[in-house]
Amino acid sequence: MKDKPLRSAPTPSVRRMPRYLRCLHALRSDRVEWISCTFLAERLNVDPTLVRKDLALTGITGKPKVGYYLPDLIMAVERFIGWDNPEDAFLVGAGHLGTALLGFEGFARHGLNIVAGFDNDPTKVGTTVADKPILDAAKLPDLAQRMHIRIGIITVGARNAQAVADLMLSGGITAIWNFAPVPLDLPEDVILENEDLSGTLAVISRRLAASGI
Amino acid sequence: MKDKPLRSAPTPSVRRMPRYLRCLHALRSDRVEWISCTFLAERLNVDPTLVRKDLALTGITGKPKVGYYLPDLIMAVERFIGWDNPEDAFLVGAGHLGTALLGFEGFARHGLNIVAGFDNDPTKVGTTVADKPILDAAKLPDLAQRMHIRIGIITVGARNAQAVADLMLSGGITAIWNFAPVPLDLPEDVILENEDLSGTLAVISRRLAASGI
DNA sequence: TCTATATCGAGAATGTTTTCTTGATAATAA
DNA sequence: TTATTATCAAGAAAACATTCTCGATATAGA
Numbered sequence: 001m002k003d004k005p006l007r008s009a010p011t012p013s014v015r016r017m018p019r020y021l022r023c024l025h026a027l028r029s030d031r032v033e034w035i036s037c038t039f040l041a042e043r044l045n046v047d048p049t050l051v052r053k054d055l056a057l058t059g060i061t062g063k064p065k066v067g068y069y070l071p072d073l074i075m076a077v078e079r080f081i082g083w084d085n086p087e088d089a090f091l092v093g094a095g096h097l098g099t100a101l102l103g104f105e106g107f108a109r110h111g112l113n114i115v116a117g118f119d120n121d122p123t124k125v126g127t128t129v130a131d132k133p134i135l136d137a138a139k140l141p142d143l144a145q146r147m148h149i150r151i152g153i154i155t156v157g158a159r160n161a162q163a164v165a166d167l168m169l170s171g172g173i174t175a176i177w178n179f180a181p182v183p184l185d186l187p188e189d190v191i192l193e194n195e196d197l198s199g200t201l202a203v204i205s206r207r208l209a210a211s212g213i
Numbered sequence: 214m215k216d217k218p219l220r221s222a223p224t225p226s227v228r229r230m231p232r233y234l235r236c237l238h239a240l241r242s243d244r245v246e247w248i249s250c251t252f253l254a255e256r257l258n259v260d261p262t263l264v265r266k267d268l269a270l271t272g273i274t275g276k277p278k279v280g281y282y283l284p285d286l287i288m289a290v291e292r293f294i295g296w297d298n299p300e301d302a303f304l305v306g307a308g309h310l311g312t313a314l315l316g317f318e319g320f321a322r323h324g325l326n327i328v329a330g331f332d333n334d335p336t337k338v339g340t341t342v343a344d345k346p347i348l349d350a351a352k353l354p355d356l357a358q359r360m361h362i363r364i365g366i367i368t369v370g371a372r373n374a375q376a377v378a379d380l381m382l383s384g385g386i387t388a389i390w391n392f393a394p395v396p397l398d399l400p401e402d403v404i405l406e407n408e409d410l411s412g413t414l415a416v417i418s419r420r421l422a423a424s425g426i
Numbered sequence: 427t428c429t430a431t432a433t434c435g436a437g438a439a440t441g442t443t444t445t446c447t448t449g450a451t452a453a454t455a456a
Numbered sequence: 457t458t459a460t461t462a463t464c465a466a467g468a469a470a471a472c473a474t475t476c477t478c479g480a481t482a483t484a485g486a
Contacts, residue, residue: 010473014419018411019396036433044396049475052434064433064481081415082422096316100309106394110411111418150421175417181235181319183257191420193413198231198323200406202294204388205324206227207404208363209295223443249463262445265464277451277463 009080013054017081018110019044020054024074025109036067083111090149090173092164093156094119094134097179101155103130114153116143120160137167144171151175158182222293226267230294231323232257233267237287238322249280296324303362303386305377306369307332307347310392314368316343327366329356333373350380357384364388371395 023043027035037055041048055068060076062068078084086108091098094117101107102117117129118137125136135143143149152168154161154176161180168176175191178184186192236256240248250268254261268281273289275281291297299321304311307330314320315330330342331350338349348356356362365381367374367389374393381389388404391397399405 008423009419011416012473014416015409015412018409018415022394022411038433045398047475048433050473053474056435062434063483064435065431065483067433080419082418083415087418087421096309096313100313103309106411107414110414112414151417175421177413177417183232183236185258191417191424193417195410195413196228196231197408198235198319199228200390200408201320201323201325202231202296203224203227204364204390204404204406205295205300206222206293208300208388210221211404225443251463260445261463263443266444269465275464276453277465278453278461280463 009057013057014081016046016054017077020051021074021077021081021083024070024077028070028074033070034063034067035070035073037062039067078111081111086111086113087151088113088115088147088149089151089153090114090116090118090140090144090168090171091153091155092118092137092140092168093154093160093179094121094124094129095155095157098153098155099129101153102132112151115147115149137164140167141171144168144173149173151177153177153179155179222270226270227294229259229267230290233264234287234290234294234296237283237290241283241287246283247276247280248283248286250275252280291324294324299324299326300364301326301328301360301362302364302366303327303329303331303353303357303381303384304366304368305331305350305353305381306367306373306392307334307337307342308368308370311366311368312342314366315345325364328360328362350377353380354384357381357386362386364390366390366392368392 020040023040024035037052038048041051044051055073055077058076058080060068060073075084089112091101091114094102098117102114107114114132117132117134118140119125119134120137124134127134149171150173152173152175154164156164158180161178161182162184165176165178165184165186169186169190174189176184176186177193177195179195181196181198184192233253236253237248250265251261254264257264268286268290271289271293273281273286288297302325304314304327307315311330315327320327327345330345330347331353332338332347333350337347340347362384363386365386365388367377369377371393374391374395375397378389378391378397378399382399382403389397389399390406390408392408394409394411397405
């Protein structure tokens with residue numbers, strides 16, 4: 001907690017953090033000062049000890065009978081995730097999905113600042129989406145390098161995803177959030193997260209098939 | 214495997230199935246007949262024994278030195294997921310995200326057939342998106358009941374998500390795929406999967422924060 | 427001040443998922 | 457025919473994640 005502030009943590013726990021955070025922000029708006037695991041767990045409909053274990057990962061420590069001091073807790077969670085100082089990102093693929101992400105204001109509260117979109121389509125280049133410029137994809141590597149962009153978001157079709165990923169790599173991008181339904185072939189040291197919709201769909205379908213008929 | 218063709222399986226395994234399937238379909242286009250776990254694992258960059266265990270869940274059995282017979286394997290996986298016969302679905306929220314999903318042709322190959330979109334906005338109602346009609350949200354319960362729709366997809370903002378979910382429930386929908394960033398309060402027996410973008414984002418941010426600097 | 431109680435923290439126990447290991451089998455080639 | 461090898465199958469082991477249990481502590485109320 002002191003000398004290893006960012007050591008490995010269970011991925012499921014990390015994934016749960018934003019849910020806690022959302023709830024905590026809502027509570028802050030209500031001027032709540034102290035918050036217990038029990039209460040949080042009840043509100044999110046999960047197990048209290050799970051919440052406690054997760055929060056413990058952030059290094060914060062609470063008081064018996066009272067709980068955690070909300071401002072500290074929020075800061076601890078945000079720091080744990082890495083949302084304490086926002087990070088700029090580029091997005092490639094100004095289709096509907098890309099537009100949806102460019103316009104999603106929630107990202108600002110999630111440490112992510114999409115500064116520009118890119119596309120090949122000449123009719124899109126030069127326009128703006130949600131006040132963000134759509135630029136020619138060919139300019140990405142140079143710009144990414146000069147602006148020290150580390151995060152790239154891929155919202156193009158399956159066919160072009162790998163090419164876009166390569167473009168991003170050549171611009172020095174080190175983390176890729178891939179919405180295209182293809183496995184990308186990247187160097188080991190690149191951080192890659194696939195947003196795999198069909199995976200979720202499979203879970204639903206199977207549950208339906210199993211329970212239903 | 215015989216008398217329990219649809220018994221519980223590890224969720225992570227289920228999530229991986231579509232990736233296998235995508236690869237298998239690509240191989241079928243290449244007229245491949247037999248496929249080994251080793252090959253599949255290499256192509257997807259995962260552990261061979263993991264692939265074997267996952268495929269074993271579908272109930273199929275392969276031949277040493279040869280592998281699995283591709284057509285049988287594809288059928289087995291599709292059956293396992295529940296994609297062997299397609300399921301109709303309703304989508305509510307014809308914004309950018311909703312439009313993207315309505316237009317995503319991949320769903321057809323994933324056992325999902327979105328038959329209509331719904332929205333409150335009068336300027337949207339009556340139009341079509343990707344050949345699918347956008348209808349008044351108020352008509353959803355009645356239509357869902359008459360068409361025996363079981364899957365509902367929520368792509369509205371956080372503010373309206375719970376109301377939409379309630380609307381779906383009143384129409385007899387039993388499985389909800391929620392893209393809104395709020396926890397929904399639903400009866401136990403409703404199948405709910407949240408597509409939690411901020412969860413993935415948190416994983417990326419943390420890895421960046423941990424590895425970088 | 428003293429007691430009762432809600433809550434935290436830490437470690438044990440359970441359950442789940444992944445990886446490892448070994449043995450069996452079928453195709454290929456000598 | 458026989459040896460070799462690539463591959464599957466199944467069970468054991470390990471890693472990982474979640475849930476349970478219990479003792480400690482701070483607050484509120486008697």
